[in-house]
Amino acid sequence: MVPYRVVVHVDEMACWPVALTNLRNLLNDVGQDHLQAELVANGPAVAFYADLPETAEKFPPNWQEGVYRELIEEMSGLHSQNVRFIACANALRANHLDPAQLLPLVQVVPAGVTEIVRKQHEGYAYVKP
Amino acid sequence: MVPYRVVVHVDEMACWPVALTNLRNLLNDVGQDHLQAELVANGPAVAFYADLPETAEKFPPNWQEGVYRELIEEMSGLHSQNVRFIACANALRANHLDPAQLLPLVQVVPAGVTEIVRKQHEGYAYVKP
């Protein structure tokens, strides 16, 4: 069994930077071969996954466009090292987003909270940045 | 064993709406027969359980009275589907509330944090909205 398993929960846009930093630190510390990690976004945080002009309006006031670009690049880098990125379909509907509008690396699940509970039952640790 | 078991932790008033939405989404997704869920409130969030005029003063600024009524109804609906709602006695004291002032569906435990730890030791997942 892979020694480190974690589900990271993000439900506010403002928590994305620290969530990605946590995953990067974990990956650097234990190495890709020893980590199974996924990030589950629900609530308004799912808008991060939609690379649309409207997304910028949902940014925290202190994010510039350049910051968002860097975060998206960091997410792609983590994804290329096997970190999974998941969106809650309920949250997409509540935020008037269609799965087709999301970045291709994102997987959609019917309910993000079920995914978070299921992963913990499978032995994943939970981190809420 | 019931397949999905979760303790949801709420310690700020502003987190009640998303916590109730998480529980509703989970219930709709897995069904009442497959879920054992409880919400543990501590800190200032326990005031939500006290249906008193003073509670309104502790609302986040963007909640109207009508919003609070709808949330209380949603809590009652979840409770009728076997979701348990728990208050921390330490938090009640710190917020000058008496257990007798709480809605009848609420159970009081000596320390909310102990309940949260115990449930995880019993195999419940933890979600902090």
Add this chain to the structure above:
Amino acid sequence: MVPYRVVVHVDEMACWPVALTNLRNLLNDVGQDHLQAELVANGPAVAFYADLPETAEKFPPNWQEGVYRELIEEMSGLHSQNVRFIACANALRANHLDPAQLLPLVQVVPAGVTEIVRKQHEGYAYVKP
């Protein structure tokens, strides 16, 4: 095995008071002999551990110097009852702090998030105040 085991996660300065209160309530409720507890600080919250004039500038606006002193005393009291206090080395670097600047009771780990995941894999519950 000790019946109650918990890792408490603090990543924002503003969450220190409630985190220490949670640990105090847990200790009072279950007793020192039945508790293995540690607090892991990462992100800007690590500055709490550095007893420096600059730390005061990172306080939430509603903290007075006296409040900080009381919290440090409470942390020392908990530490004398075997609660461990841990800092993330990545967060120290990001906040321009050296391990030598921290209060002596603090242990430093390479990555706070790894510690949080590892403890959960060892059977510790997770609480995010």
